[in-house]
Amino acid sequence: MSEPRAAYSPLVRELFERLPHAGDLAPGPGTVVHGEVIALERGAWVRYEARIEDGRVADCAFRAWGCPHTLAAAALVASRMHGRRIDAEAAFDARRLATELDAPAEKLGRLLVVEDALSGMLARALALQST
Amino acid sequence: MPDGVPIYLDYAATAPLDPRVADLMSECLRDPALQGNPASTHAPGRTAAVRVESARGQVARLIGAQPETIVFTSGATESVNLAILGAARAAADGMRHVVTARTEHRAALDACRQLEREGFTVDWLKPGADGSVDPGRVAAALRPDTALVSLMHANNETGVINDIAAVGRICRERGLTFHVDAAQSAGKLPIDVEGTGAALLSFCAHKLGGPKGIGALYLRHRPRPALQPLQFGGGHERGLRAGTLATHQIVGFGLACELARLGLATEPARIRALRERLWTGLQAAAPVAQNGAAEPGLPGILNVRFPGVEGESLLFALEGSLAASSGSACSSATAEPSYVLRALGLSDLAAQASLRLSLGRDTTEEEVDRAARLLVVCVRRLRAALPVGAIEAIA
Numbered sequence: 001m002s003e004p005r006a007a008y009s010p011l012v013r014e015l016f017e018r019l020p021h022a023g024d025l026a027p028g029p030g031t032v033v034h035g036e037v038i039a040l041e042r043g044a045w046v047r048y049e050a051r052i053e054d055g056r057v058a059d060c061a062f063r064a065w066g067c068p069h070t071l072a073a074a075a076l077v078a079s080r081m082h083g084r085r086i087d088a089e090a091a092f093d094a095r096r097l098a099t100e101l102d103a104p105a106e107k108l109g110r111l112l113v114v115e116d117a118l119s120g121m122l123a124r125a126l127a128l129q130s131t
Numbered sequence: 132m133p134d135g136v137p138i139y140l141d142y143a144a145t146a147p148l149d150p151r152v153a154d155l156m157s158e159c160l161r162d163p164a165l166q167g168n169p170a171s172t173h174a175p176g177r178t179a180a181v182r183v184e185s186a187r188g189q190v191a192r193l194i195g196a197q198p199e200t201i202v203f204t205s206g207a208t209e210s211v212n213l214a215i216l217g218a219a220r221a222a223a224d225g226m227r228h229v230v231t232a233r234t235e236h237r238a239a240l241d242a243c244r245q246l247e248r249e250g251f252t253v254d255w256l257k258p259g260a261d262g263s264v265d266p267g268r269v270a271a272a273l274r275p276d277t278a279l280v281s282l283m284h285a286n287n288e289t290g291v292i293n294d295i296a297a298v299g300r301i302c303r304e305r306g307l308t309f310h311v312d313a314a315q316s317a318g319k320l321p322i323d324v325e326g327t328g329a330a331l332l333s334f335c336a337h338k339l340g341g342p343k344g345i346g347a348l349y350l351r352h353r354p355r356p357a358l359q360p361l362q363f364g365g366g367h368e369r370g371l372r373a374g375t376l377a378t379h380q381i382v383g384f385g386l387a388c389e390l391a392r393l394g395l396a397t398e399p400a401r402i403r404a405l406r407e408r409l410w411t412g413l414q415a416a417a418p419v420a421q422n423g424a425a426e427p428g429l430p431g432i433l434n435v436r437f438p439g440v441e442g443e444s445l446l447f448a449l450e451g452s453l454a455a456s457s458g459s460a461c462s463s464a465t466a467e468p469s470y471v472l473r474a475l476g477l478s479d480l481a482a483q484a485s486l487r488l489s490l491g492r493d494t495t496e497e498e499v500d501r502a503a504r505l506l507v508v509c510v511r512r513l514r515a516a517l518p519v520g521a522i523e524a525i526a
């Protein structure tokens with residue numbers, strides 16, 4: 001085999017090639033929170049980190065191990081978190097991500113790891129805000 | 132992911148057709164004098180038969196055999212099936228035991244599973260950590276009702292070489308039929324089939340620069356092993372493989388064998404040096420490890436793993452730039468971790484982080500250097516995005 005078996009949409013290709021927001025947060029003001037899910041048996045490990053200022057995400061970065069769909073989903077979500085209120089309705093559930101990325105059904109479990117890592121991070125941010 | 136022709140490092144899956152072979156085959160297809168059926172007794176048939184028999188001699192010489200020991204088939208898969216199913220089914224009453232290894236090619240594994248369905252008992256030997264099958268384990272597995280021992284000469288994923296001469300001696304002493312799958316080694320390593328003790332030996336054309344769709348089964352002359360054919364209709368190939376012989380395929384196979392034989396004096400050393408150069412270049416992507424023992428191994432296969440790197444992402448990152456394999460071509464279709472690497476003790480994740488790079492006739496130093504640089508860049512990029520501790524946890 002010389003080519004991957006799964007088909008990849010143009011959006012997955014673009015995100016995978018650039019991996020925007022992969023790595024660590026740049027230093028800055030605000031509170032840093034994180035959310036992480038390790039699910040090696042499902043083929044994914046995703047960690048989000050965000051800097052929160054005035055109830056909004058000032059910066060967001062991710063680190064991930066997984067297939068191209070997992071990495072692309074993690075990058076897509078990180079890109080769209082910027083400027084979002086932490087109490088806004090969740091807009092990045094796994095099924096929507098799968099549709100947007102045109103991911104095959106068998107990748108849904110990995111995209112759930114992305115969703116759970118993000119949810120964990122936002123829950124921490126909300127908890128910190130309430131204290 | 133740059134455009135252009137990818138660097139081809141997948142010779143273990145198939146070697147590009149040698150242009151000299153392509154020319155000869157084309158000539159053969161067009162030559163009005165070679166349009167007859169080689170089985171016909173008229174002049175065009177006899178002319179074609181002469182070319183077929185000449186090619187049979189070339190194929191036989193590659194493994195140090197006599198022409199009459201060669202049966203043409205459609206490829207190594209058919210040869211392996213004919214050898215395993217044919218020999219087991221032809222064995223004397225009560226001989227219902229077969230010995231093979233877990234790291235064999237799917238052609239052998241699936242043929243042996245078929246024998247299990249037919250009531251045979253199969254012993255599936257586990258290789259050592261180096262990937263080779265200990266001849267002592269083969270000896271220990273033999274039983275009074277053993278009908279057949281089938282082992283590969285060199286593994287298609289790791290390149291690790293089995294000591295088939297030792298296994299052959301054991302089988303010969305006990306009068307057992309020994310089949311060797313030499314699909315990867317024929318034309319890459321010198322083979323003196325008489326010295327291996329093999330009663331049957333399978334190989335094919337497309338791994339050594341010949342066309343796809345043609346292979347051979349060596350059948351020892353004396354003592355000749357009993358063999359049941361798998362297909363019927365015409366008595367071709369001494370009744371062992373019915374079907375009109377494909378003159379152009381056979382002629383191409385013959386030339387590919389001749390060229391491979393002539394290259395045996397220099398090519399293994401050249402390709403081994405390229406493999407070492409590639410391995411050295413990959414050290415910049417450390418941690419990197421080699422799967423299976425490097426020696427004794429096929430000169431052109433390097434099976435490497437990059438701890439922490441997810442296999443599908445690595446292949447995708449290489450798409451369009453490097454043609455390599457995450458396992459054998461046959462098992463890759465299932466996207467399952469390689470059963471060969473798992474048999475060597477690797478976890479699923481470690482197996483998925485592995486890549487088989489296989490070099491051959493047209494591989495150059497420049498390609499090897501470029502491939503190493505490309506791999507290093509891709510591996511570093513994927514690792515740069517990993518969560519802290521992932522390399523250790525996943526390895």
